[in-house]
Amino acid sequence: MSAERTSYRVWAVPGLPEVREGDDLAKLIVGAEPALADGDVLLVTSKIVSKAEGRIIAADSREAAIDAETVRVVARRGPLRIVENRQGLIMAAAGVDASNTPAGTVLLLPRDPDASARVIRDGVRDALGVEVGVVVTDTFGRPWRSGLTDVAIGAAGVRVLDDLRGGTDAYGNPLSATIVATADELAAAGDLVKGKAEGLPVAVVRGLPHVVHGDAEDAGARALVRGAADDMFRLGTSEAVREAVTQRRTVRDFTDEPVDGGAVRRAVAAAVTAPAPHHTTPWRFVLLESESARLRLLDAMRDAWIADLRADGKSEESIAKRVRRGDVLRRAPYLVVPCLVMDGAHDYGHARRDAAEREMFVVAMGAGVQNFLVALAGERLGSAWVSSTMFCREVVREVLELPEGWDPMGAVAVGRAAAAPAERAGRDAEGFLLVR
Structure with missing residues (x-):
């Protein structure tokens, strides 16, 4: 030394x-x-x-001053808030101090x-x-x-x-x-x-x-x-789970960086904690980690989709436009096909009840996919859920050699986002509420 x-x-x-x-x-x-x-x-x-x-500013409420200096709430427990403030610092109460300053005032950083x-x-x-x-x-x-x-x-x-x-x-x-x-x-x-x-x-x-x-x-x-x-802990505590949900974005353009299969498996582990009827486990996730598997599936799906659209009388221009929408799956370095299984479903022998039974399982599948997408965001992986496999389930089962009872429920493109996603327009929760 x-x-x-x-x-x-x-x-x-x-x-x-x-x-x-x-x-x-x-x-x-x-x-x-x-x-x-x-x-x-x-x-x-x-x-x-x-x-x-x-x-030093006049402040009737220290909490209001903290609100004004806060960019992002990282964690909250009771009245205590850990936040990112305007200076980019992660700290308690945004650095707003009510000590060593006259009554009715607070001190900002x-x-x-x-x-x-x-x-x-x-x-x-x-x-x-x-x-x-x-x-x-x-x-x-x-x-x-x-x-x-x-x-x-x-x-x-x-x-x-x-x-x-x-x-x-x-x-x-x-x-x-x-x-x-x-x-x-x-x-x-x-x-x-x-x-x-x-x-x-x-x-x-x-x-x-x-x-x-x-x-x-x-x-x-x-x-x-x-x-x-x-920052490995940017989405840290249970309070930050809400931010993970709100910060999740649909990503349509990816870098060529390989995806860590371990991160995807951790996201699957989060997915299968979703609620499901009758103590069942209706989720299956097919991981397409090789390029050959991805292309084999996507080529077969594209051919089936084009055949269906032509049978519907769509123009070649319209077909080409619709096929391009599915290119997000081709741009991703990793694909996941979530599948629904109805093991444990009750057979009521009644059309209305049986339809409701399937709806319960579909809702559970949706909860699992949402868990999966949010967990991917926590792993700093971008994703896009695309419904296309639901329109050619037989083709998907055949190409991926899946059991007959596995129903593909779309596909999830996974990878590192090529650019920061656009800001999402704010949604006021009050517009989605009906109170009785």
């Missing part, structure tokens, strides 16, 4: 006055700590940044914490001629861990992430996934001396000059926020 990493010093800055809107934080900090040096890191509590930037950090860094440079790093900190809880800690929500002049991938450990083993959240480690170190109630909102770390750098490398603390595509 190099000498520059073996030790450091951290201390809180005493003597800062109460911060008010319009105050120059850099000037206040330099006045309280005039001996700042090149390579120091300032750890600045977000509360005083928000106060200086006038982020800085609009752009990285920009706030840059202003402080530049102000210190202008006043003292030294290059420091600045980290704007806030207090977070963490999934699977009790207790709170400070993390970085804004940064300037600081290497926020230390990417060790491509290096080796002490035993020569390659490091392939190690990226250290340096800015968060600095924030936590500062919190040890600032405390939560001591009125010491700024700390200094000295002795780690390797974490301070110039503007050319400045990514800011936003680089610490994991993107949606890499």
Whole structure:
């Protein structure tokens, strides 16, 4: 280990006055700590940044302020909400704080914490001629861990992430996934001396000059926020199941990326938890994992469909247009054919009751397919349910060598979406309700 990493010093800055809107934080900090040096890191509590930037607002209800700052609810338990806020941070109550602020007001986070950090860094440079790093900190809880800690929500002049991938450990083993959240480690170190109630909102770390750098490398603390595509827990708790349902979209264009068969099997495991009549299990899912199997089925279905349309007197132009609609299945790297089986169905010997019995099984099949589609969305897989196999069941059974009692109930195209789906038009639930 190099000498520059073996030790450091951290201390809180005493003597800062109460911060008010319009105050120059850099000037206040330099006045309280005039001996700042090149390579120091300032750890600045977000509360005083928000106060200086006038982020105190009148609010009769903290909940209304949280609503206004929330982009997406991630989880909810009673009055507690974990949300994604306007800054892209996942945190409790969107960072809206009703402590250390006058009654009837709440404190919002800085609009752009990285920009706030840059202003402080530049102000210190202008006043003292030294290059420091600045980290704007806030207090977070963490999934699977009790207790709170400070993390970085804004940064300037600081290497926020230390990417060790491509290096080796002490035993020569390659490091392939190690990226250290340096800015968060600095924030936590500062919190040890600032405390939560001591009125010491700024700390200094000295002795780690390797974490301070110039503007050319400045990514800011936003680089610490994991993107949606890499977030394995974006649809985490039971509350987020609702979001999985609402975020599911029909995907019609896919990339060539292979589909993980294990992910599809996990989605099937979710599908077969759907309700069904008489303690039956009426779902079967045929997985078409090979291209040859997919093409063999789709070619046979296309031929049967064209024959039916010609028998109905459709024009060749009309037939071509209808066939093109089914091309979504050809564009997918993976197909699933859900099938209904009526094992366990009651035979009443009465046309009306027997028809109702089948409807119960069909509803159970629909519930299973919906579970399947939502679970695929949770696996970050796009899907499109297409009804086509229902119109040529005999052909599907023959090509896939299925038992006579298996009724194909459409097909599901599965793959990685080639582009982000279009936003769905909002639907007001009240328009679908009839209350008696």
